[in-house]
Ligand SMILES: NC(=O)C1=CN([C@@H]2O[C@H](COP(=O)(O)OP(=O)(O)OC[C@H]3O[C@@H](n4cnc5c(N)ncnc54)[C@H](O)[C@@H]3O)[C@@H](O)[C@H]2O)C=CC1
């Protein structure tokens with residue numbers, strides 16, 4: 001049995017409570033690891049290690065920090081296969097997907113921020129003839145990074161890489177549902193030469209050790225990705241201490257297909273935007289709006305391809321693996337049941353798949369529901385999409401904006417003037433025109449409305465993890 005212990009001050013530590021949680025492989029429904037169940041005592045040791053390391057880490061030159069983070073990126077690449085297999089075992093996603101997307105992106109996250117700190121310029125504001133102001137951006141100290149289960153190492157590193165690059169010491173809390181690759185990364189951090197205490201990883205339940213981390217006065221900022229309800233709790237707790245907080249939350253993302261789209265590309269990419277990673281990505285499009293003139297044609301082509309998707313053992317060549325947990329499978333299935341009772345017609349899928357005692361669900365397409373029914377308002381976070389017709393631009397803009405969420409949207413049209421006009425009126429932090437998940441790590445990443453507060457990526461992330469200080473010099 002694998003034992004996932006905490007990583008504090010460069011060493012693995014058993015939880016002070018001596019208690020462990022079960023870690024289940026969702027592909028087969030079996031416990032394969034034990035996870036440290038951390039408490040306040042573990043947090044105190046981690047805070048002390050992180051605070052103690054801050055002086056040395058924050059005073060390293062940018063080139064020194066950059067070199068260590070590049071080395072960590074190299075080590076992720078060297079261990080790609082083992083990390084991809086671990087990610088699949090923990091999460092249920094196809095190994096091939098982890099090999100192609102999750103682990104290379106974890107490497108890219110370190111690579112990107114290791115280079116960004118070297119290339120970032122500082123600002124100066126000249127008061128002609130009077131003074132010059134320059135902006136110093138100093139690291140915050142000890143910061144907390146809380147990540148979810150859907151893209152475990154990908155999102156864990158998306159947070160810790162900018163935090164470390166900017167000179168902070170980190171206490172990270174990966175999801176208790178998928179802690180394995182964060183645990184494996186700790187060993188690589190030591191090999192890369194990251195000084196002890198600069199990165200600390202505590203495992204355990206969100207409502208316990210996660211909440212203690214958010215509430216700790218020595219932790220100066222929290223970067224969180226996860227569900228909107230959890231984001232609300234964290235935002236409220238952080239506000240009490242005027243703590244900096246970045247919240248990347250849920251989505252109910254619209255895909256808008258105009259009748260002048262490149263039909264083939266729109267159909268194929270919409271299959272991907274719906275079902276990649278079993279639909280467990282906050283950026284997946286879950287409400288597909290199709291212009292009336294091509295509704296039937298698009299529906300037929302889309303459903304045919306969805307029915308051809310292969311679901312099964314994630315260690316083999318499949319399109320979809322298992323959902324992350326039994327609870328999540330129940331949740332997804334209950335949304336589909338409710339959609340049926342609301343009058344929805346299931347065009348593809350709609351059922352669990354019995355296989356190896358794992359948590360498998362068919363890729364599901366539903367039509368016949370309006371934009372205000374439950375399944376079109378709440379985040380399912382699984383392989384379920386709805387199809388809805390629309391008449392014109394005004395109609396689809398109103399429908400696209402009809403949820404509390406505003407994370408991402410996709411627009412398919414060959415008329416770029418129309419694409420820009422619609423993009424400007426959809427209330428989403430990220431808009432893809434004629435593509436999906438084309439990611440440039442320099443761009444601001446995050447959502448509007450209930451999809452979050454703040455932005456990650458590029459300079460936004462480095463700014464979040466630093467405190468600006470204006471220094472005015474009289475000339
Ligand atoms: N990126 C996204 O948009 C994600 C959205 N979700 C949505 O949230 C729903 C619930 O999934 P969960 O696994 O329960 O997500 P969650 O939001 O509860 O968990 C995300 C992370 O937050 C931690 N956490 C939970 N409660 C906390 C607290 N009070 N203080 C500090 N940290 C806390 C968890 O341990 C985990 O590391 C999903 O069904 C999905 O709809 C879940 C994961 C990612």
Ligand SMILES: O=C(O)/C=C/C=C(\O)C(=O)O
Nearest residue numbers: 150225248281282283439
């Ligand atoms: O940064 C990305 O490319 C993707 C981020 C995805 C999430 O934040 C998510 O699914 O939660």
